[in-house]
Structures are given as structure tokens and as C-alpha cells.
Amino acid sequence: MAGKINFVDGGSVTTPGGFSAGATYAGLKTYAEDKLDLGILLSDRPSSVAGVFTTSAVRSPTVTITQERVSSQSKVRALVVNSGIANACVGEQGYLDAQEATAETARRLGLRSEEVLMGSTGIIGVELPMALVRTGISQITPSEGGGNDLARAIMTTDTHPKEGAVAFECSGKTVTIGGIAKGAGMIHPNMATMLSFLTSDADVEPSFLQRALSRAADSSFNMLSVDGDSSTNDTVLILANGAADAGIIEEGTPTGDLFQEALNKLCIHLTKELARDGEGASNRLIEVTVEGATDLTAARLAARTVVSSSLVKTAVHGADPNWGRIIAALGRSGAEVDEGKVALYVNDVCIMEDGRPIPFHRDGVVALMRGLEVSFRIKLNLGQSEATAWGCPLSEEYVTFNSAYTT
Amino acid sequence: MAGKINFVDGGSVTTPGGFSAGATYAGLKTYAEDKLDLGILLSDRPSSVAGVFTTSAVRSPTVTITQERVSSQSKVRALVVNSGIANACVGEQGYLDAQEATAETARRLGLRSEEVLMGSTGIIGVELPMALVRTGISQITPSEGGGNDLARAIMTTDTHPKEGAVAFECSGKTVTIGGIAKGAGMIHPNMATMLSFLTSDADVEPSFLQRALSRAADSSFNMLSVDGDSSTNDTVLILANGAADAGIIEEGTPTGDLFQEALNKLCIHLTKELARDGEGASNRLIEVTVEGATDLTAARLAARTVVSSSLVKTAVHGADPNWGRIIAALGRSGAEVDEGKVALYVNDVCIMEDGRPIPFHRDGVVALMRGLEVSFRIKLNLGQSEATAWGCPLSEEYVTFNSAYTT
Numbered sequence: 097m098a099g100k101i102n103f104v105d106g107g108s109v110t111t112p113g114g115f116s117a118g119a120t121y122a123g124l125k126t127y128a129e130d131k132l133d134l135g136i137l138l139s140d141r142p143s144s145v146a147g148v149f150t151t152s153a154v155r156s157p158t159v160t161i162t163q164e165r166v167s168s169q170s171k172v173r174a175l176v177v178n179s180g181i182a183n184a185c186v187g188e189q190g191y192l193d194a195q196e197a198t199a200e201t202a203r204r205l206g207l208r209s210e211e212v213l214m215g216s217t218g219i220i221g222v223e224l225p226m227a228l229v230r231t232g233i234s235q236i237t238p239s240e241g242g243g244n245d246l247a248r249a250i251m252t253t254d255t256h257p258k259e260g261a262v263a264f265e266c267s268g269k270t271v272t273i274g275g276i277a278k279g280a281g282m283i284h285p286n287m288a289t290m291l292s293f294l295t296s297d298a299d300v301e302p303s304f305l306q307r308a309l310s311r312a313a314d315s316s317f318n319m320l321s322v323d324g325d326s327s328t329n330d331t332v333l334i335l336a337n338g339a340a341d342a343g344i345i346e347e348g349t350p351t352g353d354l355f356q357e358a359l360n361k362l363c364i365h366l367t368k369e370l371a372r373d374g375e376g377a378s379n380r381l382i383e384v385t386v387e388g389a390t391d392l393t394a395a396r397l398a399a400r401t402v403v404s405s406s407l408v409k410t411a412v413h414g415a416d417p418n419w420g421r422i423i424a425a426l427g428r429s430g431a432e433v434d435e436g437k438v439a440l441y442v443n444d445v446c447i448m449e450d451g452r453p454i455p456f457h458r459d460g461v462v463a464l465m466r467g468l469e470v471s472f473r474i475k476l477n478l479g480q481s482e483a484t485a486w487g488c489p490l491s492e493e494y495v496t497f498n499s500a501y502t503t
Numbered sequence: 504m505a506g507k508i509n510f511v512d513g514g515s516v517t518t519p520g521g522f523s524a525g526a527t528y529a530g531l532k533t534y535a536e537d538k539l540d541l542g543i544l545l546s547d548r549p550s551s552v553a554g555v556f557t558t559s560a561v562r563s564p565t566v567t568i569t570q571e572r573v574s575s576q577s578k579v580r581a582l583v584v585n586s587g588i589a590n591a592c593v594g595e596q597g598y599l600d601a602q603e604a605t606a607e608t609a610r611r612l613g614l615r616s617e618e619v620l621m622g623s624t625g626i627i628g629v630e631l632p633m634a635l636v637r638t639g640i641s642q643i644t645p646s647e648g649g650g651n652d653l654a655r656a657i658m659t660t661d662t663h664p665k666e667g668a669v670a671f672e673c674s675g676k677t678v679t680i681g682g683i684a685k686g687a688g689m690i691h692p693n694m695a696t697m698l699s700f701l702t703s704d705a706d707v708e709p710s711f712l713q714r715a716l717s718r719a720a721d722s723s724f725n726m727l728s729v730d731g732d733s734s735t736n737d738t739v740l741i742l743a744n745g746a747a748d749a750g751i752i753e754e755g756t757p758t759g760d761l762f763q764e765a766l767n768k769l770c771i772h773l774t775k776e777l778a779r780d781g782e783g784a785s786n787r788l789i790e791v792t793v794e795g796a797t798d799l800t801a802a803r804l805a806a807r808t809v810v811s812s813s814l815v816k817t818a819v820h821g822a823d824p825n826w827g828r829i830i831a832a833l834g835r836s837g838a839e840v841d842e843g844k845v846a847l848y849v850n851d852v853c854i855m856e857d858g859r860p861i862p863f864h865r866d867g868v869v870a871l872m873r874g875l876e877v878s879f880r881i882k883l884n885l886g887q888s889e890a891t892a893w894g895c896p897l898s899e900e901y902v903t904f905n906s907a908y909t910t
Contacts, residue, residue, distance in 0.1 A: 152834035152835045153835075153839065153840040154831065187858065221826065221827055221860045327835070328834060410902055410906045413902065414905070420627040420628055424559070424735055428558070428559045432560065435560070451592060452592060452593065490902055491906075492899040495817055495898060495899045498813070498818070499818070499898075
């Protein structure tokens with residue numbers, strides 16, 4: 097069965113061996129029954145770590161401290177994460193609060209502060225109420241079944257938690273990668289932030305772990321957001337603790353390739369979940385694949401530009417096969433395009449070839465565009481590179497929601 | 504009075520001396536009383552010309568032919584323009600049709616084909632019905648009062664025509680610059696295209712005319728559209744025919760500076776009109792000024808990124824002083840930002856200083872944000888460069904309109 101990657105039923109961030117999690121309601125979000133806003137992820141042994149962080153010039157001290165710790169040491173043990181408040185635009189106090197929250201978590205778990213990372217998401221310009229955070233941390237007891245609680249504790253505008261896990265065989269052992277993620281607004285990661293926390297019981301060579309995460313993020317989370325878009329708090333972390341006891345996984349080996357493929361699969365799964373749960377998306381997904389581009393950069397640029405076009409998004413909302421908008425977005429994307437060579441498919445129905453529309457059964461295509469998944473496949477016929485991007489329709493609900501959302 | 508630039512009451516593209524215009528309903532748009540869809544602009548003498556065109560890889564042959572004629576000769580006489588059909592994505596036929604339309608116009612006016620330019624806007628993927636175009640051209644008789652008709656003939660989703668003219672004294676004569684423009688969708692120039700046609704009775708040295716137009720477009724029309732956004736048909740043209748008999752205007756002279764300033768003023772006026780008439784904008788305008796940037800590129804990038812953020816646009820629609828969204832857009836813009844130095848003003852009320860929110864009277868700011876013009880002034884306090892960008896709120900009406908808009 098080597099080489100086969102399977103999704104684990106009901107998988108989450110605590111599915112890989114040696115990981116536990118827990119969460120509580122600390123009072124950082126408006127109260128509702130069953131609401132959680134503070135959580136902890138714990139590895140029972142030192143874990144390799146890698147991260148991908150916001151590139152914004154305005155960033156939360158939570159991110160700064162976490163990024164420092166990820167890059168300055170090879171092993172960590174835990175993560176504390178809060179939702180409701182982003183701990184951004186609060187000056188020096190934000191650093192002190194993030195330091196204290198990780199120190200408090202370390203104390204609770206019997207670790208060193210430096211072994212604890214942090215994530216924050218929520219409104220910006222508001223200080224963390226540290227008395228509530230301290231009390232909250234003292235109430236959390238991580239357990240092996242706690243992944244779903246943690247997935248719920250990081251939600252802000254999300255309507256449901258996003259989780260998943262994949263597994264594959266390696267040296268006769270089962271290796272698992274699990275993860276959770278939270279929401280993206282509709283057009284790009286909301287200032288409310290895109291967070292994803294991944295775990296694995298694989299023992300991954302640390303520099304490979306970082307490259308594998310960066311590659312996975314480039315073909316998943318970064319294909320959800322518009323080019324350059326990034327909030328103050330965006331963070332993707334992976335902890336790999338080796339609990340599967342399956343030997344060290346290195347780059348350029350069959351097992352390394354399998355690990356990369358499994359990680360990509362999981363990240364793409366979470367990305368599609370984020371797109372479907374975009375504000376006002378009503379669980380509908382847009383997938384744009386660009387084939388035959390001159391190079392990967394061009395393919396990604398074109399796919400991202402089309403999927404993030406408001407005119408394309410509203411056309412999908414209205415189930416309108418408005419190919420002109422797709423071609424217009426493609427044309428301005430910056431990717432090399434030879435108009436006379438372009439072909440376009442809507443859910444596998446060809447509606448344009450050689451740069452010109454072909455007669456198609458409009459009612460049939462409209463029916464396809466009413467489905468939960470609408471895919472546009474664009475063939476540039478210029479080269480061999482391909483990329484896929486994900487997004488969701490732009491609906492009136494998105495506007496209403498974001499007009500009413502309070503500061 | 505030298506140095507003074509005045510707007511001309513009721514000014515339009517035919518206000519400058521020597522220009523006439525006319526329009527007709529040729530049948531390219533759905534019929535409605537008073538609807539016009541084909542027009543001609545004529546100069547009574549050879550006119551210098553300059554243009555700024557879409558940078559899209561997919562472009563209408565109308566644009567290609569016009570751009571070739573603008574760059575291959577210094578003088579032209581006329582322009583024919585149609586709305587309703589963009590003459591884009593129709594293969595070789597688009598070139599033949601654009602050539603024929605300009606030849607037909609030349610014949611009607613007693614000119615050479617090469618002296619006639621063309622503009623098109625409307626749906627793409629549909630061939631121009633040349634029998635209607637030919638008949639239409641034969642019905643148009645340009646007149647000195649025809650500017651408003653031409654402004655109406657280029658409208659697509661616009662709710663009203665955009666026109667204007669400015670005048671200044673030069674060598675004892677009055678020099679006038681006039682212009683018309685048509686719409687931009689809300690987020691960026693719709694595939695239905697941004698067109699602007701400008702005229703002047705000044706005698707402007709041709710290479711200066713091109714540089715002056717590029718500079719004016721960079722600080723006006725290009726600050727309305729999102730960076731890189733461009734439709735298949737975007738075109739800005741200026742014809743300068745010297746009818747004012749005020750001597751040649753050259754770069755680097757006081758008169759040259761005055762001409763540039765007047766042209767900027769007119770283009771900014773038309774840009775603001777385009778923003779106000781954005782789809783779903785309900786005549787409301789957002790103005791974002793970034794001051795104290797390290798350089799002009801950074802200032803423009805920051806201003807454009809903020810004004811084109813869907814989260815900022817929806818916040819203005821909801822009259823919500825959600826400064827976090829502004830700061831988040833600023834942070835991801837790519838411009839250099841030192842969070843601790845940022846100040847933010849909403850319609851001149853300071854709500855953030857040194858990167859932190861300051862207590863402000865929320866109800867007062869909300870009231871300001873309900874007005875027809877909402878301005879955000881961002882001080883980066885890093886350098887001396889400044890830029891302004893314009894946009895409009897994102898409303899439910901925009902989504903409804905663009906979901907229902909037919910292919």
C-alpha cells in the first residue's frame with residue numbers, strides 16, 4: 097500500500113500520535129452557548145516546527161514572537177491561540193501580552209516559554225484582557241480528542257470548523273498529518289485572519305519541513321488569497337514530533353515525496369473548506385485551473401486573478417456563463433496570453449476555443465453554474481505549466497455582512 | 504489672470520474651438536427613447552494627438568488600430584466611437600470592422616481613413632453589425648453643440664454622461680481643454696471599458712502632449728482603477744488642434760505647466776465623476792490620500808490598495824469607521840509603513856495617531872461617513888510623497904446588478 101494517501105474519517109489536528117488539544121470560553125468573544133475562544137495544542141515530546149507568516153508591514157506582536165521562536169530553535173512543544181481579539185495595533189503592550197500568554201501556557205504545561213508558540217485572530221486595536229486570558233489558560237486541559245474543540249476555538253466569522261487528516265504507510269508504520277484552519281473573508285483573508293495549524297507524527301528533517309510547508313502553502317492557502325493580500329495575523333504552522341516512529345523523512349526520497357504530497361492534499365482540502373465558508377458563499381466553491389502557461393508564476397498569477405475578480409464572482413453568484421469577464425481578467429493578469437489560442441471550459445463544457453466563443457447550450461451551462469462547485473478551466477496553449485486557485489461567489493449577503501460588521 | 508484655471512459652465516468635449524460632435528442611435532444597444540450608441544468627434548483642422556491604452560493582453564482591434572494611428576502620425580482629424588459592442592474576442596473580423604468603420608467615417612467627412620481614430624465599448628465576443636454601423640455613420644452630422652450627445656453615446660452602465668471643460672489665459676487668448684468619459688464598473692474598469700476623449704484648442708508640441716496625457720492619467724484615471732486592472736478596450740485620447748491661436752505650448756515653460764495643471768484638473772474631475780457613478784455607488788465617493796510616503800510609487804500603491812479594498816468599500820457603505828480594515832489594506836499594500844508612525848483622518852477627524860486608535864466621538868464620525876464624500880487621509884510620516892485615489896462604496900446593488908447582467 098506504499099504510496100497511497102488516505103483521508104482519515106473525522107480526522108483533525110490531534111489525529112497524529114502524541115498530540116492533544118483543549119479549549120475554553122475565556123470571554124474574548126461575545127458569549128454564546130458552546131462558544132470557545134482560547135485553546136492549546138500540545139505535543140507530548142519536542143517537535144520540529146515550520147511556519148509561514150503574513151507579509152504585511154502591519155503585523156501582530158503575536159506573529160512576531162511566534163516567527164522569532166520558529167526560526168531561532170528547531171523544537172517546540174505547544175501552541176496557545178485566541179480568537180476574538182487580534183492583538184494588533186496596540187503598541188508595545190501587544191508584545192508584553194503575547195509573552196505573558198505563552199509564559200502562562202508554559203507554566204500550566206510545565207514547559208519553557210520559548211517552547212510555546214501563539215496565534216491570535218479577531219478585531220484589531222483592542223488589547224487582550226489578560227486577566228481573562230490567564231484564567232482561561234488555567235481552565236484548559238488538553239486531551240487526545242480535543243482537536244475539534246481547538247478547531248472551534250479559532251473560528252471568528254466561520255460558520256463551522258475546518259479540520260482534516262491524511263495518512264500513509266512509511267517503513268511499515270502509519271504516518272499521519274492533521275490540521276485545522278479558520279477563515280478567510282470572501283475576497284481575501286479578512287483582517288480577522290487566516291490561521292492554520294498542522295501536526296504530524298512523522299519525524300521530518302527540519303529544513304525539509306520548512307520547504308515542504310512553504311511549497312504546500314504556495315499551492316493551497318496562497319492560491320485562495322489574492323496576490324499580495326495578507327492580514328496582520330495570518331499564520332500557518334506545522335509541528336512534526338516523530339511519534340509514529342517511522343524513521344526520519346528527508347527531501348528527495350520516495351518517503352519525502354509522499355510526505356509532500358500528503359501535506360499538499362491536506363492543505364488543499366483545508367483551503368477548499370475555507371473558500372466554501374467564505375462570507376456570503378453559501379457553501380459554494382469556485383475553482384479556476386489555468387493550463388498550458390509559459391511558467392508556474394504566470395499560471396498562478398492568471399488563476400488567482402480570475403478567481404479574485406469581483407465580476408467573475410458575481411457572475412457565478414448569478415449562474416451566468418459570462419466568459420467575457422473571465423477573459424478580461426485573464427488579459428489583465430500579467431500572464432502571457434495569446435488570445436487566439438485560449439480555450440475555456442465551464443465544468444468541463446467547452447464554451448470558447450481559439451479565443452472565440454463557440455455555440456453552447458446556454459441553459460445547460462447555467463444549470464452547471466448553479467451547482468455547489470463551479471470550475472473554470474482555461475487552456476492557454478503556450479507552455480506546460482498549470483495552477484489552480486479557489487474562491488467563492490460574491491453575494492449580496494457578503495456586502496450586508498461586511499457593512500454591518502462592527503469596528 | 505495668468506495662472507488661473509477655471510471650470511467652464513456646461514463645458515464638454517466640443518467647448519474648445521474648432522471641435523464638433525454628433526451621435527445617433529444605430530441599434531447597437533437595446534432601444535430606448537433618447538438612447539444613442541454611435542458618435543463622431545471632428546476637428547475642423549489637423550490636430551495633434553496622444554493616447555493612453557489598455558495594457559491587457561486581450562484587447563479589441565479597435566484599440567490596436569487606434570494606437571497604431573496615434574503613434575504613426577502626428578495629426579488626426581476625427582474619432583468614431585460606438586457603445587453596446589466592444590469589438591473584442593471576435594478574431595480577424597474585428598480588425599476588418601474597425602478599419603471599415605473608420606474608412607466609412609472618413610468618407611462621410613471627406614478625410615483619409617488614417618486621420619480617423621476609433622473607440623468601442625460594450626459586450627465582448629459579439630461582432631459589430633456593420634450594416635447598422637454604416638447606416639448610423641451616414642446619419643451623423645457633427646455640430647459645435649454636440650458634445651453632450653457624444654458623452655451620452657459612449658455610455659453603457661453609466662447613469663448619466665460625464666463631461667467637463669477648463670480654461671486658462673495664454674498669450675492674451677483663452678485656451679480651453681474639454682472632455683467626456685464613461686464608466687468604470689465599481690471595482691475596476693468593467694469589461695464594458697473606461698473611455699475618455701479630451702480635446703483642446705491649444706497648439707501643443709506633440710511629444711509634450713503625450714507626456715502630459717500620461718502624467719494626467721497616472722494621477723487621475725489610473726488612481727481610480729486597481730493597479731494593473733485594465734479592460735480589453737480602455738482608451739484615453741486627447742486631440743489638440745491649436746484653434747485658440749495662442750502660440751505653441753512646450754514643456755518646462757510656465758504655459759506648459761499651466762496646461763499640465765489644467766489637464767490634471769479636468770482628468771481628476773472626470774475620474775471623480777466616474778467613481779461617483781460606479782455601479783451601486785449611489786453617487787457616493789471615497790477619496791483616499793496618502794501623505795508622507797517614501798516615494799510617489801509607494802504613495803500611489805498605498806492609496807490604490809486602500810480605496811480598492813472590498814472591506815473598506817463595504818465599511819463605507821455601512822458608514823462604519825472601521826479603521827482596522829484601512830490599516831490592514833495599508834499594511835499589505837507593499838508600500839513602506841512604520842506602524843508606530845501612522846496617523847489616520849476620516850473627513851479631517853483624526854481617529855488614529857502613532858499607529859494606535861485614539862478616542863473619537865464615534866457617532867460624529869459615523870455621521871460624516873454617511874455623507875456623499877468620504878475621505879480617508881493617511882499620514883505615513885516617512886517621506887514627502889503624496890497621492891490620492893478614488894473609489895466608491897460596495898453595496899448590495901452592485902452585486903445584484905452584476906449577477907443579473909447578461910452575457
